[in-house]
Amino acid sequence: MSTIAASARIHPHAVVEDGAVIGENVVIGPFCRIGPRVVLHDDVEVVSNAVVTGLTEVGKGSRIFPMAVIGGVSQSLHEAGEDSRLVIGARCTMREGVTMNTGTVGGGGITSVGDDCLFLANSHVAHDCHLGNGIILSNNVMLAGHVQVADRAILSGGCAVHQFSRIGRQAFIGGLSAVNYDVIPYGMLNGNPGLLGGLNVVGMTRAGIDRAVIHQVRKAYKAIFDGEGAIRPKAAAIRDEFLDCPEALEVIDFILADSDRAISSPYRGKA
CATH class of the missing domain: 2.160.10.10 (Hexapeptide repeat proteins)
Structure with missing residues (x-):
């Protein structure tokens, strides 16, 4: 009844x-x-x-x-x-x-x-x-x-997310993008195949994250994604440097966590 x-x-x-x-x-x-x-x-x-x-x-x-x-x-x-x-x-x-x-x-x-x-x-x-x-x-x-999507992520119109993928907190996915791999917290991804295009600085600012913290997250991002070398070892190598910045540590720990998918990067999937 x-x-x-x-x-x-x-x-x-x-x-x-x-x-x-x-x-x-x-x-x-x-x-x-x-x-x-x-x-x-x-x-x-x-x-x-x-x-x-x-x-x-x-x-x-x-x-x-x-x-x-x-x-x-x-x-x-x-x-x-x-x-x-x-x-x-x-x-x-x-x-x-x-x-x-x-x-x-x-x-x-x-x-x-x-x-x-x-x-x-x-x-x-x-x-x-x-x-x-x-x-x-x-x-x-x-x-x-x-699929796992963390707090305050925004997925724009028509984008498709591959099974078992993770999308981190406050990530931004552009319209019609193909999310084939995990997207880091605060990351911006666009295109098909989806490529990481930097940090969602606008979203971070709107969320009240201090500019100095944003600079720290950007520093960690550049250390991980710029230059040669695999993403996860580079993230592990800098972890101790960012122990006093929870937001940067969030990005690093997201990368280091076990996952069924690889990490989206500015290069993965490019011809």
Whole structure:
């Protein structure tokens, strides 16, 4: 049996299946379908003509626009109908045509999205992706399975991210870019194949990062990516130099972490 708060407003042309949990002040518009294992927390709005299905939880104050399908079964070739989840944080916005899939058992069983994220029209979050807070996916952005995106990253329109890739905090991905490899925190990547083009200084400044800190991060970036030599050994060699700069250390430790993908650079993929 569904649990529906008295203050919820459900249009008579919407379908809320038995078992759904509907919080206070939730608004469900016409021609929406809410599945039997869905939880909509307080103040969620599902505007109209949208589907929320699967074992899906939508955080407080989030909004879902027409033609979105949230919590659909994964498109993985290994999908076998096992229970898996999609968890979306508070105050997220999913615009028209957005699709988000639940996880797969082989990938950990959960797709997760943090708070205050914005997903513009027709963007896609595949199975077993893990997204932080304050992220923007512009129109037609495509995340393949198992992608990790850290806080406040911005992905511009039409870019595609290879499965198992990581995108670091406050990275900026240019429109129509192909993200084939991991992108460092604060990095800017453009093109197909995507090439690292420096640091997202504008984003760092807007985030309140001090100019002296930005200079330190730039110094670390140049030491790692300029000149000859492999990226990871060069990052390891300078780590002790930047122990007093958490932002530079974040970049270095991101590079040194275990990953299924190589690190994007200004050169990787150039003919």
